[in-house]
Amino acid sequence: MIKKIFGGFFISNAAQAGLQFLMIPLIVRALGVEEYGKWGLFEPAIYLFALIAQMGGNWGILKLVNVDKIDVTAALRLCLELAIGPILLAITLACVWGALQFKFTYAILLMPWVIVAEAALGLGLAAARAKLLALPYMLGIISKFGILALFALINITGDSVLVSSAVQWLAVYAVAVTIAAILANYQILKQNKTLPLDLADKKKFKRSAMKYGVPMLISAVFATVLNNADRFIVSSVLDKQTLGHYVIALKLAGVLNFLITPVALWWPTARFQHIEDPDRGQAFFAKMSIKFTAAYSLAGALLCLAAPWILPLLAPGVYIEASLLLPLILGVVIRAIEPSLNIGLLQENKTHLLIYTTALGAFIQITLGLLLAKYFMAQGVAWAFVIASLCSLGLIHYISQRIYKLVFPYLKLFFCLLLPFVFYCIVSLSKFQLFI
Template structure:
């Protein structure tokens, strides 16, 4: 199978895994914003970002190394060694975490502490099994696990809300049951037991895995700082209700992040597998050109639709969130560009550059946020996110330590970026007629830059229908 066909096929599989679940989450937003207060939303959001900070330290990101090693290894015994080493190392870390957590529970009274511990354990186990599925090339199974996790999570949450009328614990219970269900199903589908044997644990391999994963930990923490530290700064300076508003403001940019994540999963596989190809740079550049032409007009459409969509899907007391959502879309674009380069760095196993650039971006994010938060309120958090991700992408793109080259079509970049920023500014006029015109122009822009892809897609669908 050619690289392009494999990339398209993998993207389709990952799209099935992620688009449906994210769509369901999106459609349930009106329910949750009506049921939970802004303060409750803000509290849950803080818990989520705190757990996100803890995960890399507990797992040592060894699961990322397992995925990377499995992707290039075809021998069954070698795969068994990789999975056994990674899994038993992860179990050791989780055991140590549980002992530490019990100590904390004895001496400190932390709200929802038992639920938080269970959520962390099953999150790491589920992530491990899903990374194994991807590394083994079982992308369809990975898709099934993702869909199962989301459906079980949402059904559990709806039962908690409609039947048992549980408040914030709803989110915990849904996350725990969803992750546990996906992990158990993954063990069955992958026949996970056949890859596990204590005598296959390799100390030498564990050192190699850690050498790759350890630089990812501060990188992951820095990414957390850039993506989530806003919540703590907002809560400290503006309060939990303001954080609840900001949390909802991030829901629509999830659509861009979803598209990015779908493509990124497939692109990371492809970038790693094609890294040693002679025409690697040409291939990377061609894929980036197509990706950029899809990403920028898509984001422009969503920015112009933001006021209309927020009016439809959130309760009135959350509507003001749209003003920050529009800016956060721009941040989502720069994150997508950063991750594109990040996949190429993973291909060369050069995770140190990812660490360095994420650290710098995180520091920029915090500094800009702290300087502006008391002057312009929630706008500071949105703007600092954009600036942080932009700096991260810029440094990754210009880094002298990279061993690959990705050419950027300067004409495309200038035109599409200028249009996006212009439409973003015009959206703040809050004029219904102007916004409607901007939506139509954005749709035309998307067609203009993607008509060849749309034409091929149309012909493909027609051929399928005729069959």
């Protein structure tokens, strides 16, 4: 099992993070800062509408396969059928959003295609994870981002740029995600080892999938708002050039995903395993909370220090102020620490409580972001993200402790979070004084 997780699954996620990072300078060069900022609005919107289209089936598959013991092919077929109605709702919402946000007929025509393909890919990847099928997972991830990266390179190597706008890049994205969805789903469905299910069984298992998946879906929708509302606030309040710079700063903060993604892949399995420890996981969870906090905070501080050297590679000619980058990186760190302090809310029949915690974070993010943007521009929106992330983390941990009480070394956690960034501020201040 460990070999499967850290084999194909680890390679796939590492390749995804690496290709996404390498594509940034290629896309920025082809589209320009303003159009890249527009693409930064498409990305979370696609993810959000694809979530709605799946109707929680991506989590429902995990339950059907691992709890209800349904064959993975049958589970995938059931959830694909379940998604037909939600897909129609999702593409309608996506078209309305595209018309209001961009007023481009081209984008309105592309969004339904992208949402259907992204939803199908999401269900296929969920089925692969549910049964630890590394090959379809690798095919889905690497084909999608490999095609995008290859085209991004080809796009700027000729005499003229082939794709120069966010909407045109959306068309390329549609092709890539469609190929990835076909490859991933075909590898699972070709086995054709479906259990014979009559109409009553189908209804029962669909209800089972929805009962488990819909609360997770609602929570994920609010979490998506929490993670991405800042760029839409910047878009609505500030100019397009500022939006482009803000999205580039977000991508730079996303370098931390090289560390976060592999750990996030391993953590859910480890959490379930150590709940069964004689001490209910007390020693493990306390130790891992320290390791999570120390590792992510140190990585965040080092990224802040390395930013002046990374940014010219990421977006040549673009300058990002440290006062904007610091809160964005700090917010990402806080969000990454959250799973290690949330044990109780992921217990059976408790996942619905995540809806309230993520909803609160999203509300704070939007309200505070709009308020601070008027006085502190993009930096105010970034700090609103930090504050909202802290509030979400605090509430999640509080409710988690009410459900599954553990003792955490809070003082050590505080210093592990704070000290690396204090060190960064001291080094930055010293450099500034030397420069003067």
